[in-house]
Amino acid sequence: MSISYMKRSQMAPAARAVRVYIAPVGRPNGQIAAFDPAAQGQFNLDAPPVPWLDLGWVENFQRTSATKYEALRSGPMGNITVQYRTQPEARLEFDLPAWGKLPMALTGGTQLMNVLATLPLKPPQGSGGQAVPASPLQSGSTYTSLALTGDQLQLFDVGDLVAVDADYTGQTGYLGAGVPAAYLASPLNPNANVDYIRRVTFNISRVAAKTSSALTLTQPLLAPPLVPGMSVQRVMAFVDREGSSFFQEWSGLFVVPADSGGRACFYYPRLQVAASGHETRQEFAAPLFSHMLHASLHALPTSDINDGETVLCYRSYFPAQCAAAY
């Protein structure tokens, strides 16, 4: 048995699952979350570099290229003289076992609305009726602690989901703190839709505890910064809508950590949904089944700053410590 054969064996990644991280694409300026394999490639999977957000493990990860390959032919036999590529296009599919704000947003691809707690006896609506009025944040609020006046604290309980963002005042364009959560081409009536930004915002968390002056959160708010004028409301559920026009856009990072050593990373600078949200059913102990969110995503092109090449996806591989280099 040769040494090279043993070293070559360690070039074959043996992995259990694929881990997914996403980061919002800044809009309308198109700012994209970077992933530098040299500086960030070997990050702790449980503590991804900022601004990447952990979506956990996924199943049935499948990449496909739809780029067209064409050929110039010449001569009486029509031999191929040169090949070239047109319409660079790539797709990505996988199933997310975990549901929640981010998984639903990524797979649904449109506004992922926070269903705000409603006032009693108000007309029901599909994405939430007239909401309980928002509670203004007080000074001293942070990403993990929301300062409120004493009377407003009474409106919240430990375990509540909460959304934090500004009042809607008639603006258009991309809305939502930190993450572009919706787009309005024309203004809504601000008097009737003062809660609209909190209905779509990604700035959410769950109440872990209450002090005499603040709500303590289980996770940091997702979308900094906190600015004066923001308020908080209770969230009862998340809802997306088949038929919506808005496209969310995310950067995606997919990591295949090999137990055998080494790591493969797939970095997609720009991803949008390629199909409306649907689910994959997988029985694991009948009648129990896992109802996974199916992601069908389209990779959008960017340009590599090093040479101007069009890029849909960067694939990087970190060899195991003792694997052959080539």
Add this chain to the structure above:
Amino acid sequence: MQATKDTFYVTVRDRLVAVDPQRTIIIDGVTRPAILVAENEPPGGGPPLCDAFYLYWGGARAVQPAVSTLMEMECTISYRTKGTDQSGNLDRGRALASLDNDVLAICAPPNAEKCDYSTGADVDLSSTIFWTQPVFSALVNAPPYLGRDVSITVFFYPEVNQT
């Protein structure tokens, strides 16, 4: 293969010390973590100790012999308990569940850097071992004991300088 066996044992032993430092045994007057490798114990020794983990190594084979040197080896972790005298041995089930919890804890994460311990020091062999999730057998009720066997498959790359 010895480095794989040693690495797995040292890994789970050290994790046991971290997650359940009170789980110890006394052998020949020496207190040590309650985990042993059966083939390293004296032949004809006494019956297995209660509330201790015994590692038994089984068969091994190449995983994909045509394309890789990767091998797999079976490992069984056996343990039993009779509960505590203070509770009139009515806590056998709880004691077994506590042992089960320890197994889950010491088996995660399911990989480790392989080292050669043949010289007494740990020499990094620049590869990893990794293993499957533990599979718990049905409960073995042999009064006064309750016990269980846990099956794990350990994967490794053999080294040329190993026996």
